[in-house]
Amino acid sequence: xxxxxxPLVLGPVFIPLxxxxxxxxLSRNNRLQRYVAFWAYFVGxxxxxxxxxxxxxxxxxxxxxxxxxxxxLTITWQVGVQTYTVGxxxxxxxxxxxxxxxxxxxxxxxxxxVMIGVLYAVGCKDKAITYPAFMPLLLTMGxxxxxxxxxxxxxxxxxxxxxMVISSVILVAISDxxxxxxxxxxxxxxxxxxxxxxLLGIAEIYASFGTLNLADVxxxxxxxxxxxxxxxxxxxLMAAFLLKSAVFPFHFWQPDFHTTAPTPVGALLSSVVxxxxxxxxxxxxxxxxxxxxxxxxxxxxxxGVIGIFFGSLGALQTYNAKRLxxxxxxxxxxxxxxxxxxxxxxALAAAIIYAFNxxxxxxxxxxxxxxxxxRLESKSGRLSxxxxxxxxxxxxxxxxxxxxxxxxxxxxLNGFISKVSLVNGGVDVENWLILGLxxxxxxxxxxxxxxxxxLIFQRTPEAEHQFKxxxxxxxxxxxxxxxxxxxxxxxxPLIDLANxxxxxxxxxxxxxxxxxxx
Amino acid sequence: MNILFAITTGILFSIGVFLLxxxxxxxxxMGYYVLFTAINLFLLAVGAFNGDVPPYTxxxxxxxxxxxxxxxxxxxxxxxxxxxYALLLGMINIASRxxxxxxxxxxxxxxx
Numbered sequence: 081x082x083x084x085x086x087p088l089v090l091g092p093v094f095i096p097l098x099x100x101x102x103x104x105x106l107s108r109n110n111r112l113q114r115y116v117a118f119w120a121y122f123v124g125x126x127x128x129x130x131x132x133x134x135x136x137x138x139x140x141x142x143x144x145x146x147x148x149x150x151x152x153l154t155i156t157w158q159v160g161v162q163t164y165t166v167g168x169x170x171x172x173x174x175x176x177x178x179x180x181x182x183x184x185x186x187x188x189x190x191x192x193x194v195m196i197g198v199l200y201a202v203g204c205k206d207k208a209i210t211y212p213a214f215m216p217l218l219l220t221m222g223x224x225x226x227x228x229x230x231x232x233x234x235x236x237x238x239x240x241x242x243x244m245v246i247s248s249v250i251l252v253a254i255s256d257x258x259x260x261x262x263x264x265x266x267x268x269x270x271x272x273x274x275x276x277x278x279l280l281g282i283a284e285i286y287a288s289f290g291t292l293n294l295a296d297v298x299x300x301x302x303x304x305x306x307x308x309x310x311x312x313x314x315x316x317l318m319a320a321f322l323l324k325s326a327v328f329p330f331h332f333w334q335p336d337f338h339t340t341a342p343t344p345v346g347a348l349l350s351s352v353v354x355x356x357x358x359x360x361x362x363x364x365x366x367x368x369x370x371x372x373x374x375x376x377x378x379x380x381x382x383x384g385v386i387g388i389f390f391g392s393l394g395a396l397q398t399y400n401a402k403r404l405x406x407x408x409x410x411x412x413x414x415x416x417x418x419x420x421x422x423x424x425x426x427a428l429a430a431a432i433i434y435a436f437n438x439x440x441x442x443x444x445x446x447x448x449x450x451x452x453x454x455r456l457e458s459k460s461g462r463l464s465x466x467x468x469x470x471x472x473x474x475x476x477x478x479x480x481x482x483x484x485x486x487x488x489x490x491x492x493l494n495g496f497i498s499k500v501s502l503v504n505g506g507v508d509v510e511n512w513l514i515l516g517l518x519x520x521x522x523x524x525x526x527x528x529x530x531x532x533x534x535l536i537f538q539r540t541p542e543a544e545h546q547f548k549x550x551x552x553x554x555x556x557x558x559x560x561x562x563x564x565x566x567x568x569x570x571x572x573p574l575i576d577l578a579n580x581x582x583x584x585x586x587x588x589x590x591x592x593x594x595x596x597x598x
Numbered sequence: 599m600n601i602l603f604a605i606t607t608g609i610l611f612s613i614g615v616f617l618l619x620x621x622x623x624x625x626x627x628m629g630y631y632v633l634f635t636a637i638n639l640f641l642l643a644v645g646a647f648n649g650d651v652p653p654y655t656x657x658x659x660x661x662x663x664x665x666x667x668x669x670x671x672x673x674x675x676x677x678x679x680x681x682x683y684a685l686l687l688g689m690i691n692i693a694s695r696x697x698x699x700x701x702x703x704x705x706x707x708x709x710x
Contacts, residue, residue: 235671235674238675239674239678242678242682245682246681246682246685249682249685249689250685253689253692258696261689261692261693261696262693262697262705264689265623265686265689265690265693265705268682268685268686268689269618269626269630269686272630272633272634272682276633276634276637279637279641279675280637280640282641282671283637283640283641283644286641286644286645286667286668286671287644287645290645290665292667
């Protein structure tokens with residue numbers, strides 16, 4: 081099979097980066113910057129949808145232009161895994177962008193949520209949004225994020241990851257919240273440790289096999305045996321990905337960082353940016369280190385269960401509505417890790433469905449919390465100050481309730497679909513103890529979401545607190561909650577998508593054969 | 599040569615980790631940079647000693663060429679680590695003015 085470059089794979093990664101440059105040129109016109117950013121993401125989003133559809137399309141896929149046979153122009157697309165060879169150097173030597181089903185699904189999730197995050201930023205009243213660097217940084221963060229999902233080269237993964245980390249650090253450092261700077265320094269140092277482990281893993285892989293291409297590494301791991309150094313690199317890569325996802329032993333930076341960020345940035349950080357680690361771990365266990373996977377999966381189950389309980393109990397304890405949602409992200413990542421740890425096809429599909437749905441729910445909830453707190457003078461999410469702030473906002477209140485119920489997994493919302501598929505996965509591997517713990521911990525989610533909803537939207541505000549009559553635009557969270565309801569009522573496409581994805585990543589030869597040819 | 603590199607990398611790693619655990623944020627930033635230097639050295643050791651002559655020069659054909667890819671990787675890694683190091687120093691500068699201290703123990707308003 082000959083490789084055909086699909087330029088659309090470049091779209092979600094490089095259109096935002098290009099738009100970032102344009103935004104820098106437009107630094108005097110803040111309003112125009114916001115629209116350029118939004119439309120750039122919109123185009124990127126369309127590209128990611130087409131990439132996903134082309135992964136699914138039945139062969140042969142050919143477009144013919146012009147009726148006259150002499151001047152007819154026929155474009156034939158490669159069906160299945162979509163690739164783009166950057167610079168014309170073929171694998172395993174050149175840098176490749178590879179969008180297989182897993183990458184395309186995660187890429188679609190990321191571009192959708194980031195696009196809606198930019199939509200929130202367009203209607204946001206924070207001071208940070210008016211800085212000329214804000215929109216370019218948001219764009220580079222999104223570009224780096226999708227780049228992490230689409231890249232087929234482990235060193236390019238490092239480059240995109242660093243692009244994302246540095247952009248998000250600056251975005252948090254310029255937050256309206258004065259403590260953002262402290263959280264940003266903390267995160268930059270912690271993430272440097274993750275980067276260090278990632279580089280260490282890359283160097284060990286290069287020392288063992290002399291290649292950086294993911295498919296080539298996977299191929300050689302299967303055919304050339306496993307030197308000790310390559311096995312150590314599995315540990316280093318796992319540490320790096322766990323750190324990016326804020327899993328239990330490496331979690332302590334996460335609540336600070338996600339709480340102090342400006343609302344649109346915090347919503348993206350807590351929903352899609354943490355998924356980079358999840359994506360990396362799925363790749364690690366299904367493509368690269370398949371023989372070592374059972375060991376990795378056992379570790380993931382333990383860390384996941386710890387994360388679920390730590391996150392849920394932390395969310396019950398905390399004093400800040402945004403921080404509560406950040407803690408709850410621990411719990412949600414824990415659910416996904418447990419599903420990856422179970423490792424059977426049904427459980428892996430559950431992990432993908434859970435990751436996909438959770439991104440929309442968590443982004444929506446954080447945006448609504450930010451929207452309510454934007455009416456406060458201090459703009460903080462402190463529960464003592466935000467009490468009763470949403471008493472007059474019936475619409476926003478119902479959105480928050482729907483989001484909270486979705487997070488807790490109540491039918492007919494999309495959280496229910498995730499929970500059902502998770503239980504399905506647990507029944508499939510017959511891991512009853514962990515399944516019981518996971519389902520039990522799901523009830524804790526219900527507890528803290530309903531409690532917070534009552535606190536913000538049902539109580540009468542204390543007399544000394546004054547609320548502004550205006551705040552951020554409610555458009556973006558409405559769209560997200562709408563997607564949550566639709567994905568709950570009409571879940572078949574997502575489930576089919578997850579099953580197709582798992583069928584594809586279940587056979588790593590598909591990925592290897594497409595990239596390396598032959 | 600390989601053993602020398604291994605020892606040097608190890609020493610740099612330990613210095614970096616030691617500095618990173620200091621209370622003074624400036625020392626922490628230095629530790630950050632030393633750690634990245636250590637990892638760059640490790641990357642160099644991965645491929646530098648497989649050949650005898652530098653690649654893409656007039657010395658072609660006089661022996662086994664050394665691996666040019668690790669040097670490209672290190673260049674990229676240096677650029678990235680230097681950028682984030684500059685960013686870190688800039689943020690510490692602002693933090694020292696905002697919190698009136700560079701002691702990491704006293705910059706701890708985020709808790710709970």
